[in-house]
Amino acid sequence: MKKILLVAFFLFTTLFSSKQTYAFEPFIPYEENPLNVTGQYYNWEEAGIIQASFLYDESKYKMWYTSLGNGMRLAYGESTDNVNWERKKLYNFLNNQDIHDPSILKTPQGYVLYFGTTPPGQHTRIMRIDSSNGIDFDLSTLQTVLMPEQSWEWAGVSSPTIYFENGAYYLFYTALSNNWKMGFAYSTDGIHFTKCHDFLLEADVAPKSLVKKDNIYYLFFHSPNGVETVETTSQPSCNSNWTNRHIVFDSPRFHSVMHKDNALYLYYAKNINSLWSLNRASSSEQVKKNPIIIIPGFLGSWNKDAILHNKIVLQQDWILNPIAKEYEGLEKTLIHLGYEKNKDFYYFNYDWRKDIESNADKLNVFINNLHLEQPADLVGHSLGGIVGRIYAQKYGKTNIEHLVTVGSPHQGIAKSYMAVEGGEIETDNSLFWLAEKIVLQLYKDGLKTDRQILSENFPVIQNLIPTTDFLKDESQVISISNMAIKNNLLSRYQDNFNQIFDILQTTSGEKGMTTSGYVVKKRNVIDELLDNYPDGRPIQKLTDMGDLTVTSVSAKGGENPIILSKDHGELIYTKDAIKQLLDTLQIGVEDKDIIEGKRTNLFPSLIFLMLSPAKLEIRVGGKTYQEQEGVVFIENALSNSYELRATGQDNGRYSILVGRLTEEKDYWTRIEGIITANPPSSQTDIYTLLLDDQFPQLSLSSSSTLFEELILYLSDINITFKKADITKAINNLKFSKQLSEVQNKGKLKTTLLLSHQQLFSGYYKLPIQERAKVLYAVEKLERLHDQVMGSYNIGISPSKLKSDIRNLKKLDLPTQTFLLSMKNKGKNILKNTQTLIEINKRLKQAEYSISQNRLNYAQILLKSVNELVKEVRKL
Structure with missing residues (x-):
């Protein structure tokens, strides 16, 4: 066997199936590569450092490596800083015979060095030699421990990786027949090994390091695609199930991985001007990720069949609302940090119109269907935090590591009072306000009052009535116990709220004075006729510090609430808010790695809701806005001429609900049309909508x-x-x-x-x-x-x-x-x-x-x- 084979197999290129995952943080090359190696050996000109094995021992970094010169020798070097290395000793165990691929093992008795060698005219085999200090080796202990014996090993065995645990030695190695395959053997004395009958992996692979972390064994090996790993949760054996094969570093040569403290160090060789230099990459240790489940707030989820056509749909058919930008920053940041959507983090999208407890039930089904291997982190914004809270209280904490609520009204929202008791909506630049408006406009039938429409089609607002006294007449506070309409849900779950405090982290905003209640007077005659405001008609707002939607007091809960100077949207999309959230989840992140989201600006804006069977497109000022799931939303909609193009998808009547949203007032109209062409897609109806600040009412120009x-x-x-x-x-x-x-x-x-x-x-x-x-x-x-x-x-x-x-x-x-x-x-x-x-x-x-x-x-x-x-x- 020629020594060239021992190096060349690392350079072959063979395709195999692999998938990318994130068992560890990405390996980042050291900026000052190559590492500095000083010193020289007597009568040996070193032309390269390859195939190193590392230990951190006695407050030093130590490496045993293959030194390329006039042949291959083993050598030893040291470093105190993992950057500057010094050559210490060269070994010629076999009288100028090539020796290579060292793997060091420290035991209670000393050090054992395994390596490969090829005697002239013979097959490559694996040997071992002992040392008391890791530097001076006892030649009398030199012996062969592994020879090629099986059909898939006929050309030799090499590249040992030794691991010791609980009195057992585990040896991973490479064998050559038609290509390099990875084998496994085990021993009780480190000398006499029993081989597995079959190889573990094939396609030109060579084992290099075994790392154990959190009871998971990670086997690093070299392949033509670079450094890869497989993992198993069982103690290595011939029957171990090695899974999750993936690439962790692209195309380095002769690598080795060392686990120290909270980092992995990957050392590798790089050929520069015919010299193989020593290089290093590092990976901060990543604790196995808790799955993250993001629960959006009002109008954060969407299903056009459910919202626009009032159909019953399954929870899994809901998606993140295309107009809600608040969650984009958090999602992009997680992806940037190596999290994969629908694998490491998920959205629980749901029908925010329905009562909170029914959505908590659906969240329970959602989590169970994920079949998670470890507890999840729940992150709920606004209403989503209350859904997560009720889930935790109703179904227990078994599946939850952290429950983070952001701007969530644990004691209710005062603004819900007017909607619940009077069918009136207080203008607010929030998705909560827009959600109420959309429900009212879609379900008006001329028969029911606005209060009845909201009660029947938006029952969640009943769950948001404040649970503490928030009304007063001109002389005294009105006790909630004396009110005709109460929040029975949150009141019912208040008594055992403290049972989830150990997993709960609340974040509240203190941006400015926020509606906290009302001064009320006796309802008027119209109210009596419509059964509105049984607890009194508001005549004046009461305020307290909050995020302009939810008061800080209502959003607080648990033992150490976090308070940020943010409004309701900023709490979830700004960089420092995302940083605070990730810190709570114990996800290390630097400011430069955080991607900020955006606010969904409602004032001024235009919203178009397309009721089938047509596809909508809006053109204005050289821009084109395409419908997404039945919605077109245009922020900062100024006076202009807006061209609406409705292209048929099926025959029949369609209706376009158009809303103009301003701080002063909102204006709504419907445009009616019919698709009659065959095929339907050949028909495009064009309307021109005039937007004029002087005449804010919406009107078609023609x-x-x-x-x-x-x-x-x-x-x-x-x-x-x-x-x-x-x-x-x-x-x-x-x-x-x-x-x-x-x-x-x-x-x-x-x-x-x-x-x-x-x-x-x-x-x-x-x-x-x-x-x-x-x-x-x-x-x-x-x-x-x-x-x-x-x-x-x-x-x-x-x-x-x-x-x-x-x-x-x-x-x-x-x-x-x-x-x-x-x-x-x-x-x-x-x-x-x-x-x-x-x-x-x-x-x-x-x-x-x-x-x-x-x-x-x-x-x-x-x-x-x-x-x-x-x-x-x-x-």
């Missing part, structure tokens, strides 16, 4: 499109209603469209008002539960009338309009009194009250329109009011 949209909507609902009056209104609208195109304003106004009258005629003939659809059409007609008539105010007297408004307003209080008396007599006055609200809404709009000289709009609004007044007292 009058023709407005006509077509209204005609389509009425035609669609009249398929079911079959009302002649609605048919007449449709025909008049078609004629009005023609008049609009030729700018015949006088006749156009007459036909539009006739359509208005016909719609109300149809409205009266429908059952009460169906009238909301026609009233929605009336609202569209009112806006159409406003846009196409513009400043054509001939024959309209502003003073007459103002007088009409004053007279109509006089009907309000007597009507309220009448309806309340009817309710007290057991009559169902819900629809009447909603009609009264519609009347008052239009009266306010009419007053504002007069101030803007939009007299046509005020006129048609008052015509609608006069029609509704006829119905408001009918029981």
